[in-house]
Amino acid sequence: MSNAITLPLVASSNVTERENKRSAHEMFVETAKLTSEETSDSRAAREAELANKMRRRRERVSSLVHATVPALVGFALFVLVWQFLAQINNQIPSPAKVWAAAVKLFSDPFYSKGPNDQGIGWNILSSLKRVGMGFGLAALVGIPLGFMIGRFTFLNRMTAPIIAILRPVSPLAWLPIGLLVFKAANPAAIWVIFICSIWPMIINTSVGVQRIPQDYLNVARVLNLSEWKIFTKILFPAVLPYMLTGVKLSIGVAWLVIVAAEMLTGGVGIGFWLWDEWNNLVVEHIIVAIFVIGIVGLLLEQLLTRIAARFEFNEKS
Amino acid sequence: MNHNFHLVVDNVEKRFDTKQGDFLAIRDINLRVNRGEFVALIGHSGCGKSTLLNLLAGLSLPSNGVLVCAGREVKGPGPDRGVVFQNHSLLPWLTCFDNVYLAVERVFGGKEPKAKLKERTEDALKLVGLSHAIHKHPNEISGGMKQRVGIARALAIEPAVLLLDEPFGALDALTRAHLQDELLRIVAETKSTVVMVTHDVDEAVLLSDRIVMMTNGPAATIGEILDVKLARPRDRLALAEDSNYHHYRKAVVEFLYAKHKKAA
Ligand SMILES: Nc1ncnc2c1ncn2[C@@H]1O[C@H](COP(=O)(O)OP(=O)(O)OP(=O)(O)O)[C@@H](O)[C@H]1O
Ligand SMILES: [Mg+2]
Numbered sequence: 028m029s030n031a032i033t034l035p036l037v038a039s040s041n042v043t044e045r046e047n048k049r050s051a052h053e054m055f056v057e058t059a060k061l062t063s064e065e066t067s068d069s070r071a072a073r074e075a076e077l078a079n080k081m082r083r084r085r086e087r088v089s090s091l092v093h094a095t096v097p098a099l100v101g102f103a104l105f106v107l108v109w110q111f112l113a114q115i116n117n118q119i120p121s122p123a124k125v126w127a128a129a130v131k132l133f134s135d136p137f138y139s140k141g142p143n144d145q146g147i148g149w150n151i152l153s154s155l156k157r158v159g160m161g162f163g164l165a166a167l168v169g170i171p172l173g174f175m176i177g178r179f180t181f182l183n184r185m186t187a188p189i190i191a192i193l194r195p196v197s198p199l200a201w202l203p204i205g206l207l208v209f210k211a212a213n214p215a216a217i218w219v220i221f222i223c224s225i226w227p228m229i230i231n232t233s234v235g236v237q238r239i240p241q242d243y244l245n246v247a248r249v250l251n252l253s254e255w256k257i258f259t260k261i262l263f264p265a266v267l268p269y270m271l272t273g274v275k276l277s278i279g280v281a282w283l284v285i286v287a288a289e290m291l292t293g294g295v296g297i298g299f300w301l302w303d304e305w306n307n308l309v310v311e312h313i314i315v316a317i318f319v320i321g322i323v324g325l326l327l328e329q330l331l332t333r334i335a336a337r338f339e340f341n342e343k344s
Numbered sequence: 345m346n347h348n349f350h351l352v353v354d355n356v357e358k359r360f361d362t363k364q365g366d367f368l369a370i371r372d373i374n375l376r377v378n379r380g381e382f383v384a385l386i387g388h389s390g391c392g393k394s395t396l397l398n399l400l401a402g403l404s405l406p407s408n409g410v411l412v413c414a415g416r417e418v419k420g421p422g423p424d425r426g427v428v429f430q431n432h433s434l435l436p437w438l439t440c441f442d443n444v445y446l447a448v449e450r451v452f453g454g455k456e457p458k459a460k461l462k463e464r465t466e467d468a469l470k471l472v473g474l475s476h477a478i479h480k481h482p483n484e485i486s487g488g489m490k491q492r493v494g495i496a497r498a499l500a501i502e503p504a505v506l507l508l509d510e511p512f513g514a515l516d517a518l519t520r521a522h523l524q525d526e527l528l529r530i531v532a533e534t535k536s537t538v539v540m541v542t543h544d545v546d547e548a549v550l551l552s553d554r555i556v557m558m559t560n561g562p563a564a565t566i567g568e569i570l571d572v573k574l575a576r577p578r579d580r581l582a583l584a585e586d587s588n589y590h591h592y593r594k595a596v597v598e599f600l601y602a603k604h605k606k607a608a
Contacts, residue, residue, distance in 0.1 A: 245427075
């Protein structure tokens with residue numbers, strides 16, 4: 028959901044920025060050309076082109092306005108409703124109070140007063156670290172596994188029922204197993220992240236392998252390519268977009284789950300911090316935490332969307 | 345089996361397992377192709393031309409009968425048989441150059457230095473008139489250009505047998521004529537054996553030594569085989585005046601539109 032709102036915003040502002048730079052340069056060239064002698068005909072043509080360019084720019088600016096204004100209105104309404112709710116229920120802190128709390132928290136994000144009282148920056152970082160480790164391990168195991176499951180029907184039939192049963196299980200259900208095996212909170216949390224992010228990677232990668240158009244494989248067969256060439260020149264590039272979709276889904280789930288896992292395990296981390304603030308009844312901090320979690324999650328997804336877009340190839344046309 | 349024939353198709357039949365059950369696409373196909381011969385396969389859409397070509401390529405295996413290439417039974421595809429696919433089948437993540445290079449490297453790698461492989465690739469693309477688009481990706485070029493890259497890829501590996509599935513179908517008349525001439529020249533030079541699927545009567549007569557005409561599917565088979573005894577090298581301008589040319593042309597048109605008219 029959040030993607031749908033922010034993506035066009037980010038994209039269009041980027042484009043206009045680039046366009047502005049480009050056309051500033053072009054206008055310079057344009058004026059330079061205009062001063063040199065020219066027939067009135069070509070000058071008229073140039074002026075028309077320039078006018079055209081200006082009009083296109085205006086259109087672009089207006090499309091940017093069309094994209095931003097509704098978002099701003101949405102935010103304003105959101106804050107208004109929040110303010111209203113805060114007024115009728117005084118347990119809910121007002122937007123202003125939360126803002127003040129956030130400013131204070133972020134003015135010193137990296138203090139450390141013992142294991143249970145650390146700056147918000149440390150909390151975010153340690154959550155990210157856990158996600159990174161669990162997620163990285165899941166990629167290390169899940170992607171090769173996905174390739175093999177996609178390539179070998181036997182393996183696919185062998186693993187399909189197990190995956191089908193285990194995938195719908197809430198990742199938190201695995202936490203006790205993690206605690207039992209690792210006897211510590213931190214590896215148990217990483218274990219939970221590993222479990223929840225591995226499914227989308229396995230499934231998307233294997234589906235990607237199965238969906239490789241027969242035409243591409245026929246090319247490989249006609250040329251009698253080696254397995255290594257087939258992998259690097261055909262399988263891997265063809266599967267990459269699917270794989271990255273899996274990775275993107277995983278990071279979303281992993282970030283959802285880490286908060287819950289940390290609430291249960293304790294230690295340093297944004298989820299634990301949120302729970303701690305609940306115990307201390309500092310409600311404005313809870314709301315700050317909610318926003319922080321949302322924004323970090325959004326950034327993670329955006330990052331991966333960007334990476335995925337780089338590897339997208341155009342099959343059609 | 346006679347070893348003098350380059351390609352032998354013996355009583356071949358191909359069935360497909362479909363959702364509606366068993367589908368007999370082609371049956372009783374018998375064909376012998378000499379070394380260096382140019383054979384055109386012509387027939388209405390859906391009669392099984394691609395099916396037969398894929399069998400020759402080794403991309404699929406016959407349900408009955410045998411195919412032999414250079415004295416060996418066809419059990420799978422190999423680089424001795426270059427294939428130009430009906431739908432170009434370029435790899436979209438590779439540039440035109442890399443698409444061709446992949447094939448060149450497979451066949452000549454190890455034997456020749458890198459510079460030579462690069463030269464072969466560039467020559468093949470130059471041959472089809474694509475030197476200017478060499479570093480473009482398939483999605484950046486037109487359908488006809490893609491088809492030409494596909495042709496370059498097949499030609500670059502200098503296969504003994506060239507299997508072409510409507511290679512010029514997507515091209516405009518001018519490019520098509522140019523590439524037909526190029527193909528004639530290349531084949532005369534390399535002495536490759538060619539089997540080419542086409543819809544185009546003029547193309548079939550202009551290029552081939554024999555035209556294999558297929559009946560309509562399902563259960564299609566070879567209806568007639570026409571020997572085209574026109575002297576080579578052939579010149580399209582001179583042929584336009586040639587009464588023999590028109591005679592052959594008429595024979596094919598009659599087969600397609602009088603004897604085996606497609607029920608539309
Ligand atoms: N893999 C397949 N599975 C089922 N049926 C198939 C398969 N491939 C081809 N057919 C059927 O076999 C018949 C012949 O197909 P084929 O592609 O060889 O025709 P074609 O002569 O090449 O036609 P066109 O000129 O349109 O390319 C068609 O009826 C087609 O539906
Ligand atoms: Mg076909």
